[in-house]
Amino acid sequence: MGILISGASIAGLSAAQRFAAHGAEVTVVERAPELRRHGAPIDVRGDALEVAARMGIRDALVAHETGAAQRTAFTHLVNAEGARVGTLPTELPQLSSDDLELFREDLIDILYGSIDPEVTFVFEDSIQELTDTGAAVEVRFASGRTGSYELLIGADGIHSNTRRLVFGPEDRYRRHLGVYYGILSLPDELGADGESYVYSEPGRSALVSDYPSWTGGGFTFLSPEIPHDYHDVEQQRRIVLDAYAEVRGWKVPEMLEVLKKSEDFYFDSASQIHLDGWSRGRVVLLGDSAFAPSFFSGQGTPLAMIGADILAAEWASCAGELEKAFGRYEEVMRPLVAVAQDGVPEARDRVVPASWEAIEERNRQWPPKLG
Numbered sequence: 001m002g003i004l005i006s007g008a009s010i011a012g013l014s015a016a017q018r019f020a021a022h023g024a025e026v027t028v029v030e031r032a033p034e035l036r037r038h039g040a041p042i043d044v045r046g047d048a049l050e051v052a053a054r055m056g057i058r059d060a061l062v063a064h065e066t067g068a069a070q071r072t073a074f075t076h077l078v079n080a081e082g083a084r085v086g087t088l089p090t091e092l093p094q095l096s097s098d099d100l101e102l103f104r105e106d107l108i109d110i111l112y113g114s115i116d117p118e119v120t121f122v123f124e125d126s127i128q129e130l131t132d133t134g135a136a137v138e139v140r141f142a143s144g145r146t147g148s149y150e151l152l153i154g155a156d157g158i159h160s161n162t163r164r165l166v167f168g169p170e171d172r173y174r175r176h177l178g179v180y181y182g183i184l185s186l187p188d189e190l191g192a193d194g195e196s197y198v199y200s201e202p203g204r205s206a207l208v209s210d211y212p213s214w215t216g217g218g219f220t221f222l223s224p225e226i227p228h229d230y231h232d233v234e235q236q237r238r239i240v241l242d243a244y245a246e247v248r249g250w251k252v253p254e255m256l257e258v259l260k261k262s263e264d265f266y267f268d269s270a271s272q273i274h275l276d277g278w279s280r281g282r283v284v285l286l287g288d289s290a291f292a293p294s295f296f297s298g299q300g301t302p303l304a305m306i307g308a309d310i311l312a313a314e315w316a317s318c319a320g321e322l323e324k325a326f327g328r329y330e331e332v333m334r335p336l337v338a339v340a341q342d343g344v345p346e347a348r349d350r351v352v353p354a355s356w357e358a359i360e361e362r363n364r365q366w367p368p369k370l371g
Contacts, residue, residue, distance in 0.1 A: 001136055002027055004149040006127055007156030008035055010042075011287025011304035013111040015153050017055055018312035020116040027149075028119065029141065031126040031156075035112060038264045039104035040183045040216055041066055041209075047336075048302035049098055051309040057114050064106040066211055075196040075207070077363055080249030086363035088198060088350055103214065107301070127152075130165055132281040151282045151322060153311070155304075158271060159230055160289030166280050176225050177294055179270035179348055182240045184262040186217040190251055198351070199250035200359050204243065205352045206252050217255050219244060220352045225269070236267035270294045270348065272341050279326035286311060291337040296347040299340035307333050 002025035005012045012028055020026050044052060044061055052058040077086035122141075129140040130152065137152045154162025164170060186208065196209040207218035221243045228235050237259060244256055259265060273292040278285045285291075287304035294300075310332050314325040350366075353359045 001025075001148055001150040003151055003153065004029065004137070004139060004147065005153045005155055006162045007154070007160075007287075007289070008032075008121065008123075009155065009157060009287070009304075010107065010111065010301050011157075011289070011308060012153075012155035013108065013115065014051075014055075014305045014308035015155055015286055015312065016119050017111060017115045018308050019153075019315065020119050021055075022312050022316035024312075024315070026116075026119045027122065027147070029122045029125050029127065031124070031161075033124045035108055037105035037108045039266060040218070041101050041103050041211070042107060042301045043099060043101050043298050044107070044305070045099040045298075045302050048305040049100070051305045054309065055111075055114055057110050060110045060114075061100050061102060061107070064102050064110065065100045066102060074369065075198050075209075076192075076368065077366070078197050078199050078250060080199070082197075082250055084368040086366045087369045088362075088366055103211075126161060127165065130283075132166075132283060134281070137282045149282075151284065151315075154283065154285045154289045155287050155308075156289055158268070158273060158288040158292045160285065162283065163273075163275075163285055163289050166283045167275065167285075173273050173275050174269075174271045174292075175274060177270045177272065177296075177344065177348060178222055178224065179296075179352060180221055180223055180226065180239070180243075180267065181270055181295065182219045182236070182259070182265060182267040184217050184259060184265040186215040186255065186258055188215055190217070190254055190258070191215040199252065200353060200362075201247055201249065202355045202359070203352065204247050206244075206247070206250065206255060208251060208255075217258070219255075219259075220270075222352055222354060230268065233265060233267070237262075237265060240267065270296060272344070274341075278330055279322075282322060284311065284322075284326050284329070291333070291341075293337065293340035294344050294348075296344045296351065297340045303333070303337060303340060306336065 005028045008028050008030035016026050016028050075088045076084050079085050125141050125143045128142045131138045136148045139147050154160050192208045192210040194210050199206050203222035205220045209216045219240050278290040311329045314328045318325040
């Protein structure tokens, strides 16, 4: 029997690479019609760099580094006229001088290209039903196909279908952090001279981050839970437009005009996932489906890569004793996850202060760096 991985994002691709490297027969099933390559730049840092070396991709990651990790460790804070009023540290300090930042599409392509060609990818399909018989996981897919697997790895993100089928509804495990965010590409004329800038009003912040080959924008705003369909982009677009309807400072009006027609807009709740255990029987969760720290941590990608490496190594060393392998995986990963999750509230409050007083206090605490 082979191993089934649900989800072809960073966690799923990393798991496919590491399990195949340990000799497993691997199938990856992905709901989308192709790899999701669009998104904001992401960090590969700390122990994830050692994982990249074991994967044989560290040199490729270095070759595709954006330069931002070494160029600056801060974002400029601006007022409504665009004048600098403070300097915001990045969400986490570099763990080492070797930390890398890559465009998501480059990391996805490098990971995918490193996977053994014997790994099977099935797109535009998903798990509809599953039964853990004790001897195998029997799966029926939405397409009508069926399969039997030694184990199932749920690497299908914060809204994990695998977690829902095995552990129950998402609302048992997802903790909304009181924030929503949206990211999108911006035209070059909204760029920021090769640097990053944030404008804040109470409960609302807007980001422009400029790279030689790409300009990105972001909206981050405070809100209680907003019922919405996370597959409905038009509904999500309207949520952001409504949230910023009264914000007229800096470049926000121009950014909102771009948002109305954006083809790569991504929106979600800033949330964390907390479970007492990451496995049940022959099913185990990995990455955001198990332990999402939220984007404020800057640790989602490193944790996904590290977790995939540890999980595959423990599977290979435990000779079929899955409970033992899963226990070791959690034992190593939980302290790393706790550190990443615990540091989020402070980063959140810096990025999107709740009042003018809080904005002014933040700006006093982090005065501008000129020159």
